Amino acid sequence: MTARGELFEITSEAELRELLGEPMPRAVTKERVRLHEVDREWLAASPFCLVATADSAGNCDVSPKGDPPGFTLVLDDTTIAIPERPGNRRADGFRNVLLNPHVGLVYLIPGRGETLRINGRARLVREAPFFDQMVVKGHRPILALLVEVEQIFFHCAKAFMRSSLWRPETWNPEVMPTQAQIVKRVQRTEETLEDLERYYGPEYARRLYQG
Numbered sequence: 001m002t003a004r005g006e007l008f009e010i011t012s013e014a015e016l017r018e019l020l021g022e023p024m025p026r027a028v029t030k031e032r033v034r035l036h037e038v039d040r041e042w043l044a045a046s047p048f049c050l051v052a053t054a055d056s057a058g059n060c061d062v063s064p065k066g067d068p069p070g071f072t073l074v075l076d077d078t079t080i081a082i083p084e085r086p087g088n089r090r091a092d093g094f095r096n097v098l099l100n101p102h103v104g105l106v107y108l109i110p111g112r113g114e115t116l117r118i119n120g121r122a123r124l125v126r127e128a129p130f131f132d133q134m135v136v137k138g139h140r141p142i143l144a145l146l147v148e149v150e151q152i153f154f155h156c157a158k159a160f161m162r163s164s165l166w167r168p169e170t171w172n173p174e175v176m177p178t179q180a181q182i183v184k185r186v187q188r189t190e191e192t193l194e195d196l197e198r199y200y201g202p203e204y205a206r207r208l209y210q211g
Contacts, residue, residue, distance in 0.1 A: 030153045034077040039152060042116045043080065044070040045109050051082070051145065052104040053096035053122075061092040072107070073133055078149045080118070081125070083134040083141030085209060094145075097122045103147060106155075111166050113157025120150040139209040 010016050032039075048066040065071075065082055073081045082105075084094075097103065101123065107116040123146045134141050164170040176182070180196035183189060191199070 032152050033150060035074060035080075035149060035152065039116060040074055042107060042109065042154075043072050043074055046107040046116070047071065047110070048108045049082070050106045050108075051093055052106075053093040054100055054102070055096045056099040059096075061096055063093040067136060071134070071136075073130055075130065075146075080147050080149065081128075081130060081134070082145040082147065083131075083136075084143045084145065085136075085139070085141065086207075094124055094143075097124060097145070103145070105147065113160035113166070115155045116152070117155050118147065118149055118152045120147045122147045137209045 010019070035043075047069045048064065049072065050062055050064055052060065052062045054060045065084075067083065067085065071083060073083075075081060101121040103120060103122040105118040105120075107118070125144045125146050128144065128146075131140050131144065134144070160166060177185070178197070179200045180193060183196055183200075184191075184193050189196070
């Protein structure tokens with residue numbers, strides 16, 4: 001028993017299948033191992049993806065990556081490259097890749113409920129000729145995540161439909177405090193709230209590619 005009541009844990013795939021049922025044949029056969037022309041078109045239109053990694057002990061991380069549409073470079077039918085821009089330098093996902101190359105990617109297009117999912121093995125590249133194709137606002141990427149595609153498929157729109165994620169009339173960004181207020185509340189920092197509001201103000205957007 002717990003404070004939340006008795007938990008009935010699922011401990012086998014048989015139990016899981018008893019609850020969920022078997023997937024439709026189309027859901028099973030949609031997996032591919034090479035990029036289709038439609039996959040390339042989706043990557044060319046997508047400005048945002050989520051990169052999931054885990055270290056050798058299974059500790060997980062999911063990191064957002066975003067740039068102008070088409071920021072992920074398709075090198076061939078089984079290889080893509082994701083540029084890295086200046087960030088907070090924690091490098092959680094990158095450190096995971098050094099220990100465990102398996103990555104999972106989810107690509108979004110604003111307004112579309114479907115997502116493109118890519119699973120594969122990744123390497124970190126500090127320099128390559130294709131970096132010239134990933135320059136934004138005059139800035140070359142710091143490094144690139146090179147992903148060898150092992151599995152690729154489109155995921156249906158049900159989660160986005162249920163959440164109404166792309167319906168502006170449901171948006172309420174003011175439901176949470178400002179980023180500066182959140183930082184002040186959850187982190188130990190010597191900066192005053194005023195300092196943080198200035199840091200995350202208009203200059204923040206102007207520093208996106210400057211580190």
